[in-house]
Amino acid sequence: MEIRMNNLTKIFSAKNKKDVHAVDHIDLVIPSGKLIGLLGPSGCGKSTTLYLIAGLLRQNEGEIYFGEEEVTETPPEKRGIGLVFQNYALYPHMTVRENILFPLQNLKIEKQEALQRTVEIAELVGLQEMLDRKPKELSGGQQQRVAIARALVKKPRVLLLDEPLSNLDARLRLQTREEIKRIQRETQITTVFVTHDQEEAMSISDEIVVMKDGVIQQMGEPQHVYNFPQNLFVAKFLGSPQINIFEGEIKNKIVYANGMKVGTSKKPDQQVVVGIRPEGFTVDSTKTSDFHYVIDLVETIGRDTTLIIEVEGNDGSLLDKKTFKAIVDADYKIAAGDEIYFNIKPSKMHLFDTSGNVL
């Protein structure tokens, strides 16, 4: 089921305070059968967007369509959605079976079939042994799966997940995100999930939607968005460690960062912001490149070495130091204090104008 939002707007007004445009005139099409990650820092409007799709919040403007059907004014119970809450919202006094049965009972599904579907969905999420337990007797990951089962058992048109992994520990998070991906593939249900964790969004989404201040910054396949960020915000938000930002300029088709040549560009001469991914640096053993720095700190973890390099412009204490990070192959033996010459991979370098839009 394709989800289409036209000009969708949600304004929260509070007495004596400025209105907050949590979702600001967004147009978005979520393709059918895909797993979409809504991504952004907290307060960017991603959860609000999810709750607007669910119908638990009412938009101030705009329309929402599920396929051809307009659901703008449809109450949540008639939209045919499954929603997994951040805290799962499992009814604590009901067993897992009762929790999963609850939506089916409300939909007046015949008892035998309802029980049958409950067992089937429990098998899908791997909880068939846990059906008679209460939620508090389950681990966080199991509770999560009960919540997904409860959302899926009524065969919704759309599955919505609000920060599905935020309450899980690191190991379980990896496991659960694979699980969500698998369940989504098996059910082929259009799924939208909200997260502030870019790694999480990039690892399992078919497409990601990056939001900021209620506005969509960019949408696309995770790797595409990562490789071709449309603005500085997207470039900074995706990737860990963060992209390195330098002040620079284009002069005679040559790009300079911190006054040193880092590449070429066909764009006209101007002041620019140069973003270089940490993995975009290679060590120039011939020491002929222009971009060179004295290494401050070296961290070798497994196959990668992270070089931390201090740049000018820090006037404060240790924590205010302006640094950038370069990730290079661990084969190079580099020690703090070495002067290293870098080549820059053109595909890992992004140029933005001074207002942050990609050139």
Added chain:
Amino acid sequence: METKNNLRAWIYLAPLLILMGIFTFYPLINAFIISFYKDYLPISGTASGLTLNNFSYVFRNQLFWASIKNTFVIAFVSVPVSIIISLFISVALKNIPKLKGFFQTVFFLPYVTNAIAIGMAFAFLFHQDYGLFNVILGWFGVDGINWIGGTSSWIAQMSALLVYTVWSGLAFKILVFTSGMQNIDKQYYDAAKIDSASKWTVFKRITVPLLSPLILYISITSMIGALKAYNSVIGLFGTQLGAQPYSMITIVAFVMDISINYLKFLILVTPLRPQSFFL
């Protein structure tokens, strides 16, 4: 370390335990023992042996059985009814956030109003000719009921007493339930909405189960309160304890009546010995 802490705990508890020992536990046990005394004189504290006659005296008393019946009807009808009504009112209050504060005050007023005054007001509301209840019944073409007049039936009197008891018990229950509902995570209601639950289903399967600890607490406390019903009878019927004398007598009223009459009798027959008042 442990014993030291225990000692400290006992010291902290001591004032309360001593007071409870003197004013609760001792009188409780003592009253039980006294109930077996023969010819007990409360003023002098003397008795002439042990007997079971006190019990047979009570058990043979018609008023005692009437008081048991009345009290149990009050307790087992008014408690569930008032709990159910106050649950509904609390849910309704939750759904009108703007007027909630106003109505909460309205519903709470009976709690801070004198029970006797409310009883007198109700006595007028139940008046056969001018009372509000009969006026309303009149709108529907029902003849006025003799609720609490001199010739009214036991059922009519009990109904009036129950209406009064339920109403005056609502205030505290609504207060407890509304604050309890505020502690129920809103996500459960959102989840239920997504799960297509009707309002009744939400009430029955989410609100009530999640409030059940409070419902239990309220059931116990109001059951205890109802078993001690006395003010309500006095307020509604005056000191003759019913439309006919003693027709609405309760256990506490029975105890009061017997002891007052007995004390009057004792004062008449016992020569005054001032020092014995201190016993």
